[in-house]
Amino acid sequence: MPKNRLEAFSDGIFAFAATLLILNLAVDQTRPLGPQLLAIWPSYAAYAVSFITIGIIGANHHTVMNQIAHIDRFFSMVTVMFLMFIAFIPFPTRLLALDIETPDATAAALAYGITLTGTAVLFNVLWRYAASGGRLLRADASKRVVAGISRSYALGPATYAAATLVALVSPQASAAMYAAIALFYILESSIFVRA
Amino acid sequence: MPKNRLEAFSDGIFAFAATLLILNLAVDQTRPLGPQLLAIWPSYAAYAVSFITIGIIGANHHTVMNQIAHIDRFFSMVTVMFLMFIAFIPFPTRLLALDIETPDATAAALAYGITLTGTAVLFNVLWRYAASGGRLLRADASKRVVAGISRSYALGPATYAAATLVALVSPQASAAMYAAIALFYILESSIFVRA
């Protein structure tokens, strides 16, 4: 499979998974609309956090593909499994949005965290397979950039796993951590360019 | 992230958000179809206005990207937030279509207007960040074209904010203004090419 078509397939999944998140928003036509639009604020928050999270992962995936010269079948298959987790995100997002204030919040926050942790693990497998011994990298890939990516991505699984475990104590704190991770990446980007 | 993949992601969101609008159309299988197909005219109107609005914003986004030589991480992140508003449009479109003739029309028109105003604000942030001091522009970007884009896009947030405020007095007038803005852009294009 040529690299550019794997990128097209990936871009499609990223864009489509992000857009499908909107189907999680719903109101009850039999009750007054105004109060409901205020009451469903967890749905807006969950929509924003998941959309931005998918966007950030997409941007990072672009960074990775940028360092890669060619792909092989194993890399393609791991990408398919990685994208399977990306496309799964709308489901736990819906659970978290609907249940954050109910007794089901723990199960919802766990489902969300397990999905994001799995995504982060597969993203690391993807990158490490490509980078190990420079297997799939461009000949001119900078050693410093490659090491920087490896270091920064290694934090992903641990961070999400920690936020997932927090759900066992407080699902609300867990949800706040998912939001904080997304916010951190947005702010880091802003600071980075202003430095 | 290379510019062309941010464009691919953006094109995906524009196309999917526009296509998802069709899921807002529904009829009740237990009642006669003919009268319902006439009665849901606000759904057709809302579908058309939102589809054309997304199409126009997409065309303008193309114009912007055409002036840009490269992108940075901050620009990518603002684009993700801008696209988050684009992908949100199907939700208030549905509300406006279903509630324009009910007491919920004000809340629905406000929700629609706030979404469009937010979209226009983020589009301006995007453009001003890229254009300010020629930060991300092509070396050969025409000063006249750049100033023209800045002038024309600056009207967006104010126009949509005005239409949003009108919803407090008359949601139907507000909805008509959203339609008029889309129609204005269509006509402007026609006149432009015939002049």
Add this chain to the structure above:
Amino acid sequence: MPKNRLEAFSDGIFAFAATLLILNLAVDQTRPLGPQLLAIWPSYAAYAVSFITIGIIGANHHTVMNQIAHIDRFFSMVTVMFLMFIAFIPFPTRLLALDIETPDATAAALAYGITLTGTAVLFNVLWRYAASGGRLLRADASKRVVAGISRSYALGPATYAAATLVALVSPQASAAMYAAIALFYILESSIFVRA
């Protein structure tokens, strides 16, 4: 807007509108599955006819874009309206599938036909605007090919309008005509390459 991004937007709408058709298929979980899977044959037929119709229009749109050197804003706007009809197709497809054997069949077949007729009209506007006086055509566009496209596309609106009017007498005959048109294009392609 550069031509290649309008194509990407169009390809997204074609592919997405076609894929969304599957959401029209549903069964009732409270009744035995086997008999239902046979009983919903109109849903399979409607899915196939609409999918193939969108595919054929997509292939024809590619032929058109292939003859075009550049685009202008008016062409872009007509394309947006044309795609608005394409993305609308899943809705009347669902009506036709669900109602072909009920008293609502006439309304459903009319809705389907009006959508397809509108699509064909806008496609002709698109092409005629581009081709008239060679306005947007490539310098090396063959006169014979251009005249051939004009002749062949001119039949679309009339054919679909006729099938739409037949719905007033027999919606089943009308639906059969929609299927026959799609089948004709498939067969024409097969014969063409074997000749």
Add this chain to the structure above:
Amino acid sequence: MPKNRLEAFSDGIFAFAATLLILNLAVDQTRPLGPQLLAIWPSYAAYAVSFITIGIIGANHHTVMNQIAHIDRFFSMVTVMFLMFIAFIPFPTRLLALDIETPDATAAALAYGITLTGTAVLFNVLWRYAASGGRLLRADASKRVVAGISRSYALGPATYAAATLVALVSPQASAAMYAAIALFYILESSIFVRA
């Protein structure tokens, strides 16, 4: 139609069909979430098997397109019909996920198998039409690679037809075979690159 736009259309269908699979996952908001999230394991399995199956077919489609120099209208039409089966996969996936433990399992496993068998048959028609006499192949296409593709794809229809027939005896065994086929391709890829 130029080859690259047929690829874009195909990539769109592959990506959307795979992403739409997530809409098959649902829980009942009126019952406790945790036990439900465990009970719907067939939905996760069906999601994974169909997502990976679509991914594998997509990768194989890329391999095919890579050997092809140009396309004709017949090839385009067969591709549209092939993609019609791909986009159909979410429907029987949903049936299999919901009914694998009910008396409807046989009908669901048959529906799934017939869809996959049809997909495999059309993929073979596609490839054989392109490869026969080198009709659409690149001038430098390797005879060994072409023969290898022909041999390996020829197994698809028979394998899926066999798994479909097993559904008449045991739908659970049939579902396990669908999963095993997907797993086999994943493992084959891993072994291949490590050899």
